[in-house]
Amino acid sequence: MSARVLTVNDLHTSFWTESGRVTAVDGISFVVDRGEILGLVGESGCGKSVTAESLMRLLDEDSTEYSGTIELDGVNLLELSETEMRRRRGKDLAMVFQDPMSSLNPVYTIGDQIMEGILIHQRCSKGEARERALEMLRLTGLPEPEKRLRQYPHQLSGGQRQRVMIAMALASRPRLLIADEPTTALDVTTQAQILDLIEDLRDEFEMGTVFITHDLGVVAELCDRVAVMYLGQIIEECDVATLFDAARHPYTRGLLAATPDLDEPDDGGAAGGGAGGAKRELPTIPGRVPTLANVPEGCRFADRCAFVIEACRAEVPPLRELDSGHRVRCLRAEEIAAGVAPTHPGAGGDAPILTPSAETDTTEVP
Numbered sequence: 001m002s003a004r005v006l007t008v009n010d011l012h013t014s015f016w017t018e019s020g021r022v023t024a025v026d027g028i029s030f031v032v033d034r035g036e037i038l039g040l041v042g043e044s045g046c047g048k049s050v051t052a053e054s055l056m057r058l059l060d061e062d063s064t065e066y067s068g069t070i071e072l073d074g075v076n077l078l079e080l081s082e083t084e085m086r087r088r089r090g091k092d093l094a095m096v097f098q099d100p101m102s103s104l105n106p107v108y109t110i111g112d113q114i115m116e117g118i119l120i121h122q123r124c125s126k127g128e129a130r131e132r133a134l135e136m137l138r139l140t141g142l143p144e145p146e147k148r149l150r151q152y153p154h155q156l157s158g159g160q161r162q163r164v165m166i167a168m169a170l171a172s173r174p175r176l177l178i179a180d181e182p183t184t185a186l187d188v189t190t191q192a193q194i195l196d197l198i199e200d201l202r203d204e205f206e207m208g209t210v211f212i213t214h215d216l217g218v219v220a221e222l223c224d225r226v227a228v229m230y231l232g233q234i235i236e237e238c239d240v241a242t243l244f245d246a247a248r249h250p251y252t253r254g255l256l257a258a259t260p261d262l263d264e265p266d267d268g269g270a271a272g273g274g275a276g277g278a279k280r281e282l283p284t285i286p287g288r289v290p291t292l293a294n295v296p297e298g299c300r301f302a303d304r305c306a307f308v309i310e311a312c313r314a315e316v317p318p319l320r321e322l323d324s325g326h327r328v329r330c331l332r333a334e335e336i337a338a339g340v341a342p343t344h345p346g347a348g349g350d351a352p353i354l355t356p357s358a359e360t361d362t363t364e365v366p
């Protein structure tokens, strides 16, 4: 079987709204290989969830318009009928959400819910489905799996419910797992355990994974490669080592500056989210993400960028390959690498910006 699991090419996802057509995902392309974890990062509203929902084709098809291709093992999902897509969801590609309670049915036991997915997608008896459900719960490290099968979702903690969701998602051994902020609602310790679990299961099942997060600490710990999104576009893509050592886009550099030092003790900030420790002021990226109804001409980050020049506003910069596997959507990437001085030192992207200015509209990251 080919190593390439997913190829997304020039994907656009638009919605028809009362104020007209808005394009939430605007021409993104990326690939995911077997056993690889691709992180999709960016501030709130940049299009991460719409990307995930597009991959699963979960959006309301009456008001959503797709273009481009989403090839899973060479089959373009956008060309499948809804019936065929329903057959593939949960079998070939599966998704884990931030809030397991919204995906688990409160009136059915955990066992019934895992077994239902297995019975839909695999030819087996009820007894075999029960065995498989038990095996999946064991794999996720949930204590007393026999007892869990008989329990209802509300009888489990948040972390335990997320393990159940992962067991359900992986029970049919999908080729692609899409995880949309699956650890955001969990405490730091449980978050670390769930990340370890996803990594272990990736080794065991070798599925490709798209992992959505706003947390660069999570990216550092889990992902192989990362695509940074801004207002519906990918603005930088590279392997994780390059992200932390040689990010070139001023937005990526702003996000990195706004992430507490990963080696420092947790201060309750963006990367850790935990309590305790001394409070330290978090850097932020000044300015606001424009709305989809007011997408600027040229570079979408220009109004917040410390390195902006006239040419940035003329047309959308292409996503250029700087080095093998390192793509950046910035006209000045090479100059920034060489240490050029910012043209607007007060703006975002000139990392680090330590305090929000009173005159500037400031968006916390995340």
Ligand SMILES: Nc1ncnc2c1ncn2[C@@H]1O[C@H](COP(=O)(O)OP(=O)(O)OP(=O)(O)O)[C@@H](O)[C@H]1O
Residues within 6 Å of the ligand: 015, 017, 022, 024, 042, 043, 044, 045, 046, 047, 048, 049, 050, 051, 214, 292
């Ligand atoms: N059904 C819809 N109709 C119109 N606009 C939508 C719809 N769904 C999402 N959007 C818009 O698409 C943009 C991207 O949203 P999306 O949820 O993908 O962001 P995100 O990066 O996942 O943010 P967050 O981290 O807050 O979840 C937002 O501006 C959002 O308002």
